[in-house]
Amino acid sequence: MRGAPSFPRAPLVIGLGNERRGDDAVGLLVATAVRERLGQGARVFECSGDLTKLLDMWADEPTVFVVDAVVSGSAPGTVHVVDLLALGEGSATPVTSTHGVSLSGAVALGRALGRLPGELFLYGVEASQLSIGSGVGRHTPVAIAEVTERLVTALRAAEGGRTAVGSRKAGDA
Amino acid sequence: MTERTIAVDYLARVEGEGALRARLDGDRVEEVELRIFEPPRFFEALLRGRSFEEAPDLTARICGICPVAYQMSASHAMESALGMHVTGTLRELRRLLYCGEWIESHSLHIYLLHAPDFLGFPDAVRMAKEFPEVVARGLSLKRAGNHLMEVLGGREIHPVNVRVGGFYRAPEREELEALRPELEKALGLAAETVRFASGLEFPDVEEDYEFVSLVHPDEYPMNEGLIRSSRGLEIPAARYEEEFEELQVPHSNALHSVRRGGGSYLVGPMARYALNRTRLLPKTRALANDVGLEPVVTNPARSIIVRSLEVHYACEEALRILSTYRRPEAAFVPPPATFEGGSGAAATEAPRGLLYHRYELSRERLIERARIVAPTSQNQKRIEDDLRHLLERQIRADDATLTDACERAIRHHDPCISCATHFLTLEVDRR
Numbered sequence: 001m002r003g004a005p006s007f008p009r010a011p012l013v014i015g016l017g018n019e020r021r022g023d024d025a026v027g028l029l030v031a032t033a034v035r036e037r038l039g040q041g042a043r044v045f046e047c048s049g050d051l052t053k054l055l056d057m058w059a060d061e062p063t064v065f066v067v068d069a070v071v072s073g074s075a076p077g078t079v080h081v082v083d084l085l086a087l088g089e090g091s092a093t094p095v096t097s098t099h100g101v102s103l104s105g106a107v108a109l110g111r112a113l114g115r116l117p118g119e120l121f122l123y124g125v126e127a128s129q130l131s132i133g134s135g136v137g138r139h140t141p142v143a144i145a146e147v148t149e150r151l152v153t154a155l156r157a158a159e160g161g162r163t164a165v166g167s168r169k170a171g172d173a
Numbered sequence: 174m175t176e177r178t179i180a181v182d183y184l185a186r187v188e189g190e191g192a193l194r195a196r197l198d199g200d201r202v203e204e205v206e207l208r209i210f211e212p213p214r215f216f217e218a219l220l221r222g223r224s225f226e227e228a229p230d231l232t233a234r235i236c237g238i239c240p241v242a243y244q245m246s247a248s249h250a251m252e253s254a255l256g257m258h259v260t261g262t263l264r265e266l267r268r269l270l271y272c273g274e275w276i277e278s279h280s281l282h283i284y285l286l287h288a289p290d291f292l293g294f295p296d297a298v299r300m301a302k303e304f305p306e307v308v309a310r311g312l313s314l315k316r317a318g319n320h321l322m323e324v325l326g327g328r329e330i331h332p333v334n335v336r337v338g339g340f341y342r343a344p345e346r347e348e349l350e351a352l353r354p355e356l357e358k359a360l361g362l363a364a365e366t367v368r369f370a371s372g373l374e375f376p377d378v379e380e381d382y383e384f385v386s387l388v389h390p391d392e393y394p395m396n397e398g399l400i401r402s403s404r405g406l407e408i409p410a411a412r413y414e415e416e417f418e419e420l421q422v423p424h425s426n427a428l429h430s431v432r433r434g435g436g437s438y439l440v441g442p443m444a445r446y447a448l449n450r451t452r453l454l455p456k457t458r459a460l461a462n463d464v465g466l467e468p469v470v471t472n473p474a475r476s477i478i479v480r481s482l483e484v485h486y487a488c489e490e491a492l493r494i495l496s497t498y499r500r501p502e503a504a505f506v507p508p509p510a511t512f513e514g515g516s517g518a519a520a521t522e523a524p525r526g527l528l529y530h531r532y533e534l535s536r537e538r539l540i541e542r543a544r545i546v547a548p549t550s551q552n553q554k555r556i557e558d559d560l561r562h563l564l565e566r567q568i569r570a571d572d573a574t575l576t577d578a579c580e581r582a583i584r585h586h587d588p589c590i591s592c593a594t595h596f597l598t599l600e601v602d603r604r
Contacts, residue, residue, distance in 0.1 A: 048330065049237065049329065049330030049331075050315075050319060050329060050330060052312055052315065052316075053316065053319065055312065056316065101285070105298065108298040109297070109298055109301055109308070109312075112298055112299075112301035112302045112305060112308070113301055113305050113308060113309055113312075114305070
């Protein structure tokens, strides 16, 4: 994990997920919440389905925060902050399916093609339910509020030309 | 030589969950089973009792890479049942949306799933390190397809703008014109793709396929036409079930399609090309000639060239449609005011091949029975035949070599197991 990122220009927030698959909606819900707090001018985007387009969204960006559901075995609702550029090549999951490129696959492709941002952090929320139509788990709203607050703080700090956002180790709740 | 079993427990670079098991006895191939263990998805059952209007969006959920195909086959089948006819600009818009899906799906398969086999890499990420320009070209092409889907379909994955009779909203001319620069660039990238694919090294293999695809007198088929076989059959979609049947096999959750009283057959790009080569648009036909592509491709490995040629065709066709587009006054043809109940069938050309839908509707226009036959279930038995022939040719090779060759042979056909269950782990049993 690297230290707190600096912001030469406004960071980009990208919420990933599927709105119909329980906690997998968490990235989209955080994106909506951040936009509601900061207004339509905030650099907040959603990305569902084909993650190869992340390469276009984040290439040449100084700092990008990606928000997604994760499954690591931690307690549901745990917020993980992971420096994706520090993970190294060995952690990438190969692209294996016609239907999708995973986030780690997109990072690996971006690395191979020179299409990565300067800094890339994942805010991952530990999921407890991912079945179709299940709605988010009972611990998830608190995690959404926490991630939203941290991103709003980071984006406001960037707007003010200051450096902010704490980065916790993966697994910290 | 004793009996042995070759097993691939989980097939890579295909969509869905499947495996392969082959049992060899000395120099004889005893059994080849393409096992599809992805669970059945019961779409035909859950459609019962639903309104005819829901079929396009519900069935689109069968597949995340070819949802347009499901929307098109469902819409056409419903229109057949209801006696509706979609013509003119709305018909052209449907072809345009299909172009987006062909570009997106084929580009993904060519560059991220299939090309690594020819260039000697286990996956596209490792290929991208050595050949970044190749993978970048594939992603650019795919993006052009995605944008077309997004503008016309409302979004790139599971588009939401298709309805029975046409569209919920027809785009303004300016919206489509904005796509022109990217599509013109994509046409050039597609030509590079055809030349790239033609320059790959291919194993010397010929298969005796019965090709099945739609044919249309005026165009390379997407939405409409008769179903033709390279062995003489030519029927409307309404007669599909008279000539083709689905069989249950114990080792697969996907049904096997065969010709009634016959054997396996092949749908998809190789079949479309073999039966419709003369209906390609001029630039695409000239490109096929330039690279010396044979009129009928029977080497399954060379399907990557045909798939590339279809990407070029889709770009050329999309630009043709854009050049004459005027926004229609109505975005859809309304359903008839009265309906006494009835049935309708249709087949359209998904990227992976013929997709058949048939529905029976009540007087209230509720679905009483649905039948969906996806391309991969039609190709499943034919893929097993390819694998049997491959194993016969290479039976003295070691298990690792056979396993690798079998997985490649399967990827030549771009199977979508999720569609078929509505793919692969190889197990070779040598005795």
